Amino acid sequence: MAAHYDVLIVGGGIAGLSLASALAGSCSVALVEAEQELAYHTSSRSARQLIPSYGPEVVQELTVRTLGLMAARDAQLPEPVLTPRSFMLIGTEESVRAEASGHMSAITHDRALELCPVLVPGAFSAAGLDTGSFGCNAPLLLADHRLRAEAAGADIITGARVHSAQRLGSGWEIGAGQEAFETGVLVNAAGAWADEIAVISGVEKLGLQPYRRTAAIVDVEHPLPGNSPMVAAADNTFYFRREGTEVLISPSETVPSGPEDARPRPGDIERLIVMLNQLTTLGIRGVRSAWTGLRTEAADGVPVAGFDAEAPGFYWFAGQGGYGFQTSSAMAELAAAQILAGQGAGHSAGAAHHPASRTAEALAATRWSIRR
Ligand SMILES: Cc1cc2nc3c(=O)[nH]c(=O)nc-3n(C[C@H](O)[C@H](O)[C@H](O)COP(=O)(O)OP(=O)(O)OC[C@H]3O[C@@H](n4cnc5c(N)ncnc54)[C@H](O)[C@@H]3O)c2cc1C
Known part of the structure; x- marks a missing residue:
């Protein structure tokens, strides 16, 4: 029998893990990773630097917000994730x-x-x-997200490559490795494979490169x-x-x-x-x-976060380019708010009182709802 979750995240890199930790506790979450270990691909291969002056304006806003969120989390950790490094x-x-x-x-x-x-x-x-730039202890950050997600009830399943995804009523039926899942929202956090996940799901590719x-x-x-x-x-x-x-x-x-x-x-x-x-x-x-x-990256270099307007319940969380760590906490915060606020096509952030509303507005102006 298929296990049912409110949200199923495909991809166990920094994008998927940070979103799992932001969502778990508010809804039932599964994260499904193809490899035997988490963060096997790009998320274990970065330069581990967070640079507020780097990238397009939206990325810079997301970076500043991420640094604030990480600093607040560091105050609770025995060893900090952030180290000042200009x-x-x-x-x-x-x-x-x-x-x-x-x-x-x-x-x-x-x-x-x-x-x-x-x-x-x-x-x-x-x-x-x-x-204002910082070095980032990426392994510690990834482990902290995993710990928080699992402590809040998320299931993290490795060694299960998603090979099929079909619409099922108002949600999705997913095949991954030998396992079957049903979910209300399918989050595509598959990094370089994000367009492949779209194809598997019958959703039009975005042309991520x-x-x-x-x-x-x-x-x-x-x-x-x-x-x-x-x-x-x-x-x-x-x-x-x-x-x-x-x-x-x-x-x-x-x-x-x-x-x-x-x-x-x-x-x-x-x-x-x-x-x-x-x-x-x-x-x-x-x-x-x-x-x-x-x-x-997407063609305009801006990260992609939002429901696909043509595929209800399909949430893009990809195109982080060279900024996946420095935007991670803010992106996860915004995506979690959007997913929890409404699960469907064309939903907009509506985060006027949200701590990151300025960033939400900036994203709304770019690609906060895909294909609108
Ligand atoms: C050399 C280098 C230096 C960098 N330096 C920095 C830096 O200093 N600061 C910074 O912020 N960013 C940096 N980056 C960028 C950053 O590493 C990426 O933006 C980030 O790791 C992307 O994370 P992700 O979770 O989207 O992708 P990934 O880490 O690739 O995760 C995607 C996951 O999806 C899984 N997956 C794919 N298909 C399936 C499937 N069918 N079923 C299940 N799972 C699937 C993959 O196995 C993978 O684990 C750097 C990148 C590189 C290459």
């Missing part, structure tokens, strides 16, 4: 100005070198600093100082930051991919090491580990 953008005057936002202030060349002494002075001519991005942990001759910011090139050719005595580096590539278990390509990290050994005095000696994840 973010510095370097490049030409023009490229830094183009990327800078209200959360970032211009700083002098000397100040930039003081903050990151390994930079070769000729490597950049302008810099901006976002002091996964893009590869690689990162590596490298050994260096000259470690970065403890308080050094994450440093990114304004022209998107690299970023790096301290990771203990080692350094995390990324070539910042944005290469289209299908949904897959992405792996680093030969040459990507090696080329980056040659470049960074010219632009810095890090003296990169070797690669400890390297990985690739998929950042999945």
Whole structure:
């Protein structure tokens, strides 16, 4: 017999887990993950930095709200998820100005070198600093969401790939692995596979595109100082930051991919090491580990959250791109409010008194109800 839930979430990454913890306790929730472990794909492959100045305006609002929610949660945890770590953008005057936002202030060349002494002075001519940026203990955050969701009664089922989804009365009948489920609301939090879940469900795809991005942990001759910011090139050719005595580096590539278990390509990290050994005095000696994840985006780069107006009870929670952690708590808060307020097509946030109503309004103006 099929197990029945008010809400069934497909995908056990940061999107699905944060929504499960926001919803559980208010309704019955199941989260179904294809892999044997949670957060196997992009959510275990990020750079773990939350940057208020990064991304489109809506993303920046969601990030500020997420940081507030995480800080409030940190006050209750024995170990914090957030650690202050500023973010510095370097490049030409023009490229830094183009990327800078209200959360970032211009700083002098000397100040930039003081903050990151390994930079070769000729490597950049302008810099901006976002002091409201934080490092994020992603494993701890994911574990906390799981713990909260399960403590509030959510069922988390791993190793069960959703292979079928049909409308059943006012809800959905789902097949996942060997199991069958019935649910009022089907949440599509399947990351790079979100369009595939739509197809399985007989819902029109949104044209979400996964893009590869690689990162590596490298050994260096000259470690970065403890308080050094994450440093990114304004022209998107690299970023790096301290990771203990080692350094995390990324070539910042944005290469289209299908949904897959992405792996680093030969040459990507090696080329980056040659470049960074010219632009810095890090003296990169070797690669400890390297990985690739998929950042999945809608055409306009704005995250997708809302009921599909043409498929009652089908809720999109995808397209988090390179901002899935920094927008997670605010996105989950808003999605939970919307799902609990009404379960159907074309529903709008209606969150005038909601703590994140400004963000809800911003999202309403973009894609808070899909296809309207
Ligand atoms: C190199 C890199 C650096 C990044 N750095 C940052 C950063 O510093 N800050 C930040 O905020 N973001 C960052 N990101 C982006 C962030 O990691 C993503 O936005 C986020 O992890 C996406 O989470 P998700 O839950 O949507 O997707 P995923 O983590 O991919 O989760 C989707 C899940 O759905 C499951 N699934 C798919 N199909 C099915 C099915 N049929 N049945 C059941 N389950 C299914 C998958 O197995 C997967 O576990 C980075 C990404 C990369 C690649």
